Amino acid sequence: MQAALLENEPVIRVGLFLGVFAIMAGWEAAVPRRRRQVSRLYRWSGNLGIVALNTVLLRLAFPVLAVGLAALAEQQGFGLLNLWPLPFWLAFVLSLLALDLAIYLQHVMFHAVPALWRLHRMHHADLDFDVTTGLRFHPVEILLSMALKLGVVAALGPPAAAVLVFEVLLNATAMFNHANLRLPIGIDRVLRWIVVTPDMHRVHHSIRPAETNSNFGFNLPWWDRLLGTYRAQPAEGYEGMTIGIEQFRAVGDLRLDRMLVQPLRGPASGYPINRETGPK
Secondary structure (H helix, E strand, O other): OHHHHHHOHHHHHHHHHHHHHHHHHHHHHHOEOOOOOOOHHHHHHHHHHHHHHHHHHHHHHOOOOHHHHHHHHHHHOOOHHHHOOOOHHHHHHHHHHHHHHHHHHHHHHHHHOHHHHHHHHHHHOOOOOOHHHHHOOOHHHHHHHHHHHHHHHHHHOOOHHHHHHHHHHHHHHHHHHOOOEOOOHHHHHHHOOOOOOHHHHHHHHEOOHHHHOOOOOOOOOHHHHHOOOOOOOOOOOOOOOOEOOOOOOOHHHHOHHHHHOHHHOOOOOEOOOOOEOOOO
16 A cells, blocks of 8 residues: 555645645635735736746756655655554554644744845745745755755655655645635634634734734644644734734735745845734
8 A cells, every 4th residue: 555655756746736726626616715916817826826936946856855765765664654563554643643743843943033034035025825834945945845845754664654644634734724714613613623724824824923923733733732823813813903014015026036035135124923013
């Protein structure tokens, strides 16, 4: 089973990406949570352009990505889970939890270090919040994120199948929890104990720094609750809140070329954790 998954990794990942993207795009068009501020065509050209660029750069910069390194770790016997073998199901579950916690902590770090915030703020500078926002990351952040993920995989030694499932889940849930879709309040209340919902993560994209520095989870919601970074809702309500950051409010900043040079523009102030100077 695991061998078949690894052999078909590219087909599985691309197929699921396109399928989830199409479902989320259709769902948010049918039952939108908020009115769009900028035309979808204008925003999506930049956001999807970043996705294409990041995909090419990852393949060029890293001959072996996370799933491949996990398979190599299994073959060579390095990493904690390969040094102390566990039943496959337990190693699988522990790997999913450990990788998700690592992504949560990485996300916090990109908010805590001003130099890293310069990169990450491009994700937050989107003026709307929809499925493509979940894919919009600066190429340098993507490369650093993959390097950190490879370090975690090398140290942990997770089953390659667990890494593949985690990568697919992370990509799918990022598109889900950034989608501009309306869930019934009761369903959202239950779901956010299991997975990060769009309303839960939308708080993280508020213009208010105290709200931006909350709800860091992309997949599992438990780390925010356990580590004190959970915020139930924005002060101005989900439909009244302002999306984005104060520094980049011009529609022209959504162009691909402006996004790429954004880390070099202006100070890294107002939003990094413990350096808040903007509105609460």
